[in-house]
Amino acid sequence: ETGVTQSPTHLIKTRGQQVTLRCSSQSGHNTVSWYQQALGQGPQFIFQYYREEENGRGNFPPRFSGLQFPNYSSELNVNALELDDSALYLCASGPSGGLTYTQYFGPGTRLTVL
Amino acid sequence: SQQGEEDPQALSIQEGENATMNCSYKTSINNLQWYRQNSGRGLVHLILIRSNEREKHSGRLRVTLDTSKKSSSLLITASRAADTASYFCATVTQGGSEKLVFGKGTKLTVNP
Numbered sequence: 714e715t716g717v718t719q720s721p722t723h724l725i726k727t728r729g730q731q732v733t734l735r736c737s738s739q740s741g742h743n744t745v746s747w748y749q750q751a752l753g754q755g756p757q758f759i760f761q762y763y764r765e766e767e768n769g770r771g772n773f774p775p776r777f778s779g780l781q782f783p784n785y786s787s788e789l790n791v792n793a794l795e796l797d798d799s800a801l802y803l804c805a806s807g808p809s810g811g812l813t814y815t816q817y818f819g820p821g822t823r824l825t826v827l
Numbered sequence: 828s829q830q831g832e833e834d835p836q837a838l839s840i841q842e843g844e845n846a847t848m849n850c851s852y853k854t855s856i857n858n859l860q861w862y863r864q865n866s867g868r869g870l871v872h873l874i875l876i877r878s879n880e881r882e883k884h885s886g887r888l889r890v891t892l893d894t895s896k897k898s899s900s901l902l903i904t905a906s907r908a909a910d911t912a913s914y915f916c917a918t919v920t921q922g923g924s925e926k927l928v929f930g931k932g933t934k935l936t937v938n939p
Contacts, residue, residue, distance in 0.1 A: 717869075746927065755915050755929035756870070769924035801867060812919045812927040813857050818869040 717806050717819035725825045731792045734822045736804035738785040744768075744811055745787040747779060748803040750821075756803055762787060763811060791824075799826045833916060833933040841938050846903040848933040850916030851896075857919045859892055859899050864913045864932070873901070873914075906937045 718737045726732050738745050744763045748756035758771040762781035776792040785806070791798055801823050805816040834849045850859070858877045862870040876883045876892045876899065883890045889902040903910055913932040920926050 748929075753931075755931045758926045758928060761925060761927075769926055771926055803869060805870075812925045815860070815872045815875055816870075816927065817872065818862075820869040821867075823867075 717804060717817050719802075719804055719819035719822050721822060722820070723823045723825075725827065726794050727827050728794055728796060730794050731790065732794060732824060734789045734791075734802050734804075734824070736787045736789070736806075736819055738787065738806035739817050741808065742806035742817070743785050743809050744807045745781055745785065746805050746807075746812065746816065747787070747789045748805070749773075749798075750801040750803060751797075752800075759789070761812065763809070768811065794826045796826050799824060833914070833930045835933060836931070837934045837936070839936040839938065840906060842906060842908055844906055844937075846906050846910070846935055846937070848901045848914050848935070850899045850901070850930055852899075852916070852918050852928075852930075853897065854918075854920060856894075859890075860917045860919075860927075861888075861890060861899075861901050862915045862917060862929075864915065866912075870915065903935075906935075908937050908939045911935060911937045 720735045746761040747759040750756040759773050761769040765781045778790045780788045801821045803821045805818045807814050807816045860875045861873040864870045874885050874890050887904045892899045913934045915929050915932045917929045
């Protein structure tokens with residue numbers, strides 16, 4: 714059984730640029746969710762995807778968008794990067810039924826915005 | 828905003844001692860989950876307790892849930908240096924679209 718993987722591990726961008734982060738779900742999972750974790754804080758829920766549709770969103774502006782593909786892999790896109798977007802971005806996958814079940818997290822992508 | 832608030836923010840104990848962390852939340856929940864995070868890496872799921880359960884065990888972990896007080900506790904017995912990590916509670920909000928909401932975490936240090 715393959716766990717959740719994320720790429721890249723680290724990324725440095727400048728303010729105003731756009732970034733795409735990728736996540737590969739654990740085998741058999743069809744729900745994926747994304748989180749932003751600032752240094753010293755808990756993860757903040759960005760959104761969840763189920764069967765390629767957004768199925769729940771946290772308090773993040775529209776410049777945070779996502780996709781889920783038929784193979785249940787996922788992308789997080791952030792446009793017009795701001796300094797405060799610097800954080801660890803985590804994705805998690807879970808079985809159908811959504812967040813009421815155990816979520817399996819990837820190792821994260823560390824994004825630095827200069 | 829974060830639903831859960833862990834207490835204490837930091838805890839330092841000796842190996843072999845027990846560690847207790849508390850979590851309070853604000854709204855009705857479906858379940859409450861505890862996660863561990865080592866050094867800014869991905870989170871590892873520890874235990875899930877449903878809103879109709881009061882206590883759950885898993886190895887050296889014991890979780891309690893008091894929905895009337897909107898609080899939960901995580902007890903780690905006979906702690907080990909390898910338990911050093913940050914611990915987060917997370918709740919799934921009821922009603923509307925689902926969200927998994929984390930607290931700010933308790934940073935546990937177990938000294939050998």
